[in-house]
Amino acid sequence: MGRPADDLARWIPRLLSHWRRGRRDAPRGPRPPPDRLTPPELREVAAGVERLSRGLTRDRALAGERYLDDPRLLGAYLLFYWPVSYLQARGVLSELPASPRSVLDLGSGPGPLALAALDAGAAEALCADRAARALAAARALAGEARLALETRPWDPARGAPLASLAAGRRLDAVTLGHVLNELSPGPGGEGDVERRAALLAEAAGLLAPGGSVVVIEPALRDTSRALLRVRDLLVARGFAVRAPCLFRGPCPALPRESDWCHAERPIEPPPLVAEIGKAAGLRKESVKMSYLVLAPPGEGWAEPPPGRLFRIVSEPLPSKGRLRYMGCGPEGRLGLALQEKHVGEPNRRFERLLRGDVVELTEVEPRGDGLRLGPGSSVRVIAAAGSPVPGVTAPPPGATR
Numbered sequence: 463m464g465r466p467a468d469d470l471a472r473w474i475p476r477l478l479s480h481w482r483r484g485r486r487d488a489p490r491g492p493r494p495p496p497d498r499l500t501p502p503e504l505r506e507v508a509a510g511v512e513r514l515s516r517g518l519t520r521d522r523a524l525a526g527e528r529y530l531d532d533p534r535l536l537g538a539y540l541l542f543y544w545p546v547s548y549l550q551a552r553g554v555l556s557e558l559p560a561s562p563r564s565v566l567d568l569g570s571g572p573g574p575l576a577l578a579a580l581d582a583g584a585a586e587a588l589c590a591d592r593a594a595r596a597l598a599a600a601r602a603l604a605g606e607a608r609l610a611l612e613t614r615p616w617d618p619a620r621g622a623p624l625a626s627l628a629a630g631r632r633l634d635a636v637t638l639g640h641v642l643n644e645l646s647p648g649p650g651g652e653g654d655v656e657r658r659a660a661l662l663a664e665a666a667g668l669l670a671p672g673g674s675v676v677v678i679e680p681a682l683r684d685t686s687r688a689l690l691r692v693r694d695l696l697v698a699r700g701f702a703v704r705a706p707c708l709f710r711g712p713c714p715a716l717p718r719e720s721d722w723c724h725a726e727r728p729i730e731p732p733p734l735v736a737e738i739g740k741a742a743g744l745r746k747e748s749v750k751m752s753y754l755v756l757a758p759p760g761e762g763w764a765e766p767p768p769g770r771l772f773r774i775v776s777e778p779l780p781s782k783g784r785l786r787y788m789g790c791g792p793e794g795r796l797g798l799a800l801q802e803k804h805v806g807e808p809n810r811r812f813e814r815l816l817r818g819d820v821v822e823l824t825e826v827e828p829r830g831d832g833l834r835l836g837p838g839s840s841v842r843v844i845a846a847a848g849s850p851v852p853g854v855t856a857p858p859p860g861a862t863r
């Protein structure tokens with residue numbers, strides 16, 4: 463397993479050559495570069511990315527539609543969104559207790575999550591989707607990389623149980639990338655939440671002990687809040703969350719309409735993705751996503767290490783001589799603040815925290831709606847964003863796997 467960015471760089475020529483092979487109306491000319499688009503190709507792909515971006519993240523007119531059956535939109539997905547989903551998946555898989563060996567990827571499209579799992583150490587992956595053209599792309603990409611990937615048609619609206627996909631196998635992970643919000647693309651009302659929760663519960667029922675259901679959703683306020691409602695319903699029904707939550711009660715981001723929860727990981731996008739993003743007016747210096755990792759039914763919540771722990775769930779919020787973040791931990795979602803005049807050796811790390819880091823704080827005191835750090839408070843990062851939390855998603859120090 464290499465660095466995700468290096469592994470992704472190897473996919474770029476494969477994605478490009480697959481896309482080029484599928485363009486029946488491609489103009490003839492000199493052989494194009496294997497890892498970059500020619501100017502006319504760039505215009506064509508950027509136009510597709512603009513349509514996808516509008517339809518999936520702004521007016522949402524494409525959510526729930528069969529857009530990947532359109533070769534132009536599938537091409538735009540492969541060259542721009544596929545690499546982003548791949549990096550998101552690698553980012554979440556790196557938080558799991560162990561690399562999954564056997565994976566079912568639901569709503570896989572052209573397979574970025576399944577292929578990310580295979581690159582991260584999985585031995586076999588099954589992609590399931592209703593878009594036959596996208597499944598063919600996943601098979602072709604895996605074939606080029608000599609990876610063990612199978613595909614099956616899947617449409618939950620047709621009612622076939624998920625167990626028929628798993629065919630009796632116990633799975634280490636069931637992944638769902640950017641699909642939950644498309645299955646019932648309503649406003650996330652009670653019916654949608656119930657249907658989505660039922661699907662995740664069914665997926666969790668296919669897991670081997672220690673396995674995980676991995677859900678990645680867009681970092682949009684509405685889709686993120688809908689995922690939080692699904693999380694709450696599953697937690698109320700006894701499911702344990704492996705990540706990102708350290709709080710076991712109802713999600714404290716839900717009561718205020720303006721609150722939601724997402725992760726953000728800085729990336730250096732491959733030149734192809736940066737170029738398409740620039741042409742389509744979309745920036746990609748970081749990948750943002752909402753995500754949820756669930757344990758199988760019957761597995762309890764893992765015990766976090768002792769101490770006052772918080773996952774940082776905001777960007778830095780500087781104001782009038784102090785720095786603040788929102789933190790969410792076993793005691794809930796609280797503001798964490800440190801005044802500039804109190805910065806010293808034990809708490810200096812506070813100035814460089816990233817969304818997603820899990821920190822242990824000492825000597826904090828209640829102040830307003832949160833906690834105040836003082837000159838004697840220490841700040842220790844126990845898990846950097848995207849890495850396992852000791853005792854929760856990683857074995858405690860000294861334990862064997």
Ligand SMILES: C[S@@+](CC[C@H](N)C(=O)[O-])C[C@H]1O[C@@H](n2cnc3c(N)ncnc32)[C@H](O)[C@@H]1O
Binds near residue numbers: 569570574596618644
């Ligand atoms: C945004 S794409 C995500 C693809 C990939 N999982 C990723 O994360 O990049 C959403 C996928 O969900 C699939 N999808 C949407 N509604 C579906 C349904 N009712 N049944 C099966 N697949 C569906 C689409 O065909 C598409 O492949």
